Amino acid sequence: MGQQTFFRMTTDKQRRPAELANSFVSAAGASCFIVGAGPSLAGVDVDALQNAPAPRFCINLAGTGLFRPQFWTAYDPTARFSRSTYLDPGVMKLLPARRALDLVPETTWKVCDCPNVYFFQGDRDRGFDNFVSSQHTTVVDWNDSLVQAIDAAYQLGFRTLYLLGCDMRIEPPAELCALAKEKHLDIPAGASLHDVLQQWDREGVDRSLRKGMHAEGVYHFDEDKALETAAATDFHYFRVAQFLRLSRRAMSLAGLKLISVTPHSRLNDFFPYRTLSEAIGEITQACGDPAAETTRGRYSQTDTRLPPSAPTMRDFSPLHWPSGNGPSRRSALPAPRNRSSRAKQMQQTDVIVEEEG
Known part of the structure; x- marks a missing residue:
């Protein structure tokens, strides 16, 4: 392992x-x-x-x-x-x-x-x-x-x-949007919280205006974050x-x-x-689809259930493997003792057919 x-x-x-x-x-x-x-x-x-x-x-x-x-x-x-x-x-x-x-x-x-x-x-x-x-x-x-x-x-x-x-x-919270409206500050459409605060900092907007603000609705459950923490998360x-x-x-x-x-x-x-x-x-x-699967008659079913479009199928071993025995180990097979045992072994061995037949 x-x-x-x-x-x-x-x-x-x-x-x-x-x-x-x-x-x-x-x-x-x-x-x-x-x-x-x-x-x-x-x-x-x-x-x-x-x-x-x-x-x-x-x-x-x-x-x-x-x-x-x-x-x-x-x-x-x-x-x-x-x-x-x-x-x-x-x-x-x-x-x-x-x-x-x-x-x-x-x-x-x-x-x-x-x-x-x-x-x-x-x-x-x-x-x-x-x-x-x-x-x-x-x-x-x-x-x-x-x-x-x-x-x-x-x-x-x-x-x-x-x-x-x-x-x-994280979307800009309502409290921040209200401040933007009051102070005629820009919140670009589709901008996230971090984007907005970065833009305001570049424009020299006073940070004290947003002091104490929180971002609500950050998760699907009840929780909020301080505005600056929410911006870092964003x-x-x-x-x-x-x-x-x-x-x-x-x-x-x-x-x-x-x-x-x-x-x-x-x-x-x-x-x-x-x-x-x-x-x-x-x-x-x-x-x-679990909702579409039925149970009536299943316990009396014995035949293999295939999709209607299933083609003919047949299981094979990999080409050079003895049937059902994993990778070839021909060198480990004992030499036949006589002609009859050799013939018997040949009958029990898959016939090798080359690609050209």
Whole structure:
């Protein structure tokens, strides 16, 4: 067994490799939703999302109050997140190894004591040209949970990632817009919070005018940020969007597709966009539609069920392998003792037919 990306940890800091790499690869193509906590998530069709045959890989507090994650990761300190996420056996948790000995919020348990939790080593030296690769045994560390989730999902075997609730921008709050109107200050259409404050600074607008302001609606749940903190967060979102833009060739080489399912996301300038309904349609086309599947008569079914358009099929072994026995080991076969045993062996051996016949 080679080096593994993911591992379990113990309270005495032992590491036990876990063979999770490519566990979710599918010949039909494996998809999942990467779910961020942007304000757009508040308007999502939760029933449709929960019934879609693709898992939800949530980041930080994304989905809180709406639905449970099936996969989860976080970059920030453990104390910022929910006890139930750590202790729920139904949630696969993928976390940086530095979090293993943190205390689970509101308990005396260590994070490594939790069920279904796996750790990885972060890679701070990863560049854009090899952002994702099947050769990696670490997970990228660009100080961001979204890119961490993308890399972890890829290493688990998911090859199409639908980014939901990943707004990647913070709009200027109403309080700031009111100030702009009162002071005849410009807020360009479509500008994010960081853009606006940067422009005002360049124009020499007095910073004291915005002292004490907060940005509301930063997430889909109830939370606000001080205006300057929100602006710094908005710049971080801008920078991460550029990181992903610059990593597109690496993702293409690795067979990874990012598709935005977030209206008005910064990512929509660089990646394909689908509505949630369109994304679920693509997923059900590949996986099947649970809502349309019937059960009547299934337990009495014995014949193979193929699609109506299925062609004739026949299973073969690879060309130079003995039938059903793996790679050829002809040199290991004992020499026949006499002509009759030689003839018997020939009868039991596949006939070799060259391409020309």
